[in-house]
Amino acid sequence: MFFQSTAIVILLVFYGCYYMKLKIAFLQLLPGAAIEDNIEKGIKACREAREKGADIALFPEMWSSGYVFPHDEEWLKKNSVSLDSAYVKRFSGLARELQMAIAITLLEKHEPNPRNTVCLFDRHGKLVYRYSKVHIFFWSRTLIFLTPPSRKISALPESFSVIRISA
Numbered sequence: 001m002f003f004q005s006t007a008i009v010i011l012l013v014f015y016g017c018y019y020m021k022l023k024i025a026f027l028q029l030l031p032g033a034a035i036e037d038n039i040e041k042g043i044k045a046c047r048e049a050r051e052k053g054a055d056i057a058l059f060p061e062m063w064s065s066g067y068v069f070p071h072d073e074e075w076l077k078k079n080s081v082s083l084d085s086a087y088v089k090r091f092s093g094l095a096r097e098l099q100m101a102i103a104i105t106l107l108e109k110h111e112p113n114p115r116n117t118v119c120l121f122d123r124h125g126k127l128v129y130r131y132s133k134v135h136i137f138f139w140s141r142t143l144i145f146l147t148p149p150s151r152k153i154s155a156l157p158e159s160f161s162v163i164r165i166s167a
Contacts, residue, residue, distance in 0.1 A: 025049035025057045031066030035081065038063055039090055046094055046102060055123075056101040061133075062116055064106035073113075080107045080114035083130075088119060096125030108132065 027045045031038050042063060049057045061067050064087055065079045081087045091104040101122050108117035115132040122128045 022056065023052075023054045025052070025054035027057055027059050029060060029063070031060075031063060035064055035079070035087055038066075039087060042091065042104070043094060046091075046098060046100065050098045050100050054100060056103065058103045059105045061118075062105050062107050064104075076107065076114050077109075080109040082109040083119070083127075085109075091119075092121050092125040092127065094125075095121035095123060099123045 025045075027042070027049065029041060029045055032041060042059065046057045064081055087106065088104065091102050095102040101120065103118055103120045105116075105118045108115040110132075117130060117132045119127055120129040
């Protein structure tokens, strides 16, 4: 099951403004025990979303493995997937097949530690955006096994002087 939301996207095109409605499917899914289960469940959800008119499908955080995992560095490394894996390629191909943008999430294989990543494929299956979450607070033993933020701290403008961000 998923929830749909309609957003208005404003496109500025040379001599004027055009408005376009964009349907977003927020896929509220529970992951399975294995990545293969999550691929099949994800494919089914994307097809259903497209049938209902969605232009983009957004997966829950870390869909490849689910966000619940053991406090075990070995498990995290074993269950992380690379950007050229069958998992990522399958959703890229699905985006092209369905002519729908898909934002897939994964526990990305990375050195020295895995990363919590989202990849956005356009309706042609091209990777147009990738972001890896920065965990700035290690409140969980598991998070210590994910790639930490850099030590560089950036300050926001003076009006936000009490806020600091890590990059």
